Amino acid sequence: MTAEPAPPDPTQPPRSKTGIPKNPGRRDLGLRATLLFPDRAIVEQFYVPVIYTACRTCYSEEVPEDIFRRAVAGDFDPSKMQKLISSVIESGHGSTIEHVVFTFAITGVSRTLSHQLVRHRAGVAFDQQSQRYVKFKDAATMLPQSIAEGDPDLRERYESQVDGALDLYGELLGAGVPGEDARFIFPNGTRTNLVMTTNLRALIHMSGLRLCTMAQWEIRRLFQLIRHEIFAVSPFLGSFLAPKCVPLGYCDEFKNRDEHCPIRPHKDRVLEAWSEKAGAAKAAGRALPTI
Template identity: 25%
Template sequence: MKILKDAGSFVILTPEENLKSQLLTIERAGRTCYQSVAQEITQETAEKFVKMILKLGHESVMEHSLMIVQFNDCSRGLTHELVRHRIMGISQESTRYVDYAKPSAEVDLEKFELKCVVPAHKNENEKVKLADGREMSMAEMLQETEEFYRGLRKAGWLPQDARQILPTAIKSQIVVSANLREWRHIFKMRTARPAHWEIREVMGKLLEKVKMIIPVVFEDFVEAGKDENGLKYFEKISRS
């Protein structure tokens, strides 16, 4: 069993230039509402327009956009929280069709390793007492889960049946397509202090990245502090 302690990573699949040029589309679409035709729509006019639209709270105009992000090495717990957001397209690693006993091209019921995400702020090797008298660490518990999965697979259970024993910590991968209005909503919910540490950390890093690419869209999200584990959280402030 392989322990993953670092927060999951992401790749923005929409090219940066495409993200920037989408602001021009938003201006073109948004000006339909006001029947206000600009002489020429440029990156500069589009940023000014988006700033004005967001300040007015006319967020539906932001729906003329799309950002696609792939999240890697995050837990099934994180992906389960992410898929609760309803206005998005999703493709996720399947626990039915992915055979965790197949580390490469061949199934290897002896050598395969499950990958599990654990909290970086906890010691996964710390022993805790169980009701049956055993003392076990989280790493050992996850290892035992791997043995359960191995045992079921060796007994002929299919991956889709054996998966019932997999933990929330199991590593997953997901691709999410959403418009910029929905991403703003996701950042509001998932980078705030009450959000779970794992999704908060991954979304916080994604937010910092997109703030650099298209700052005008996300400038009202600011770092607001660190929690008891030293992990950042953000808040949405009013636009000036």
């Protein structure tokens, strides 16, 4: 016999709802991210040397072609190369990591996701499966977990609306309506495929936004898969793909002022602590330096 859950205690205030979306990584959403280029051998042989050459050229009399040749030949200590690259990235000198790119196949994501993804403009290129030119015989859709595991009646009605829309699409095509018009019936959940090429700077920026717990669950899952792909070819470069609060040291999302996401303190609290510290220093007769 399954034990009934205990009823809520009326003397206690209701438990506050956490705003952190459930980790989408625990559920197979049927979407994929595959790194098409480069492979591990290319990354290991050339990517760190290219970035190192860009960084070191700024601080060296040596010509870049010599730095690159020596870096590829293994003349420099790999840990020193990584240290310089890390400190340049952490200082925000992002142009040095625009010299390397990654190309992904992104498959089976919803149009809801792709609409968010293609909002990124700088340092990234997309090509997406056309709903004008492809006549879909078996369009697939994404079913959100809240609907899949929610009220069975609502789920049934949802699925029948989606199936109805896809059936009508087929009928419209059959009646000679062009694909570019019939597609207007497609739901946002319709799956799609893209190729995305991005330089490392843009990838770190996008990952900072999309790995954040404030990001929508599907795109967050996509960037978890992307991070996994980068880790497979370079744990060093993969380590820079993190929610934006990690390199910043604080959270700047206004919807996290209550700090329900605990990864980093909210910037309001950091500023509050700074202000308290400044006040205490002033009271003690030694004002903290300001610009």
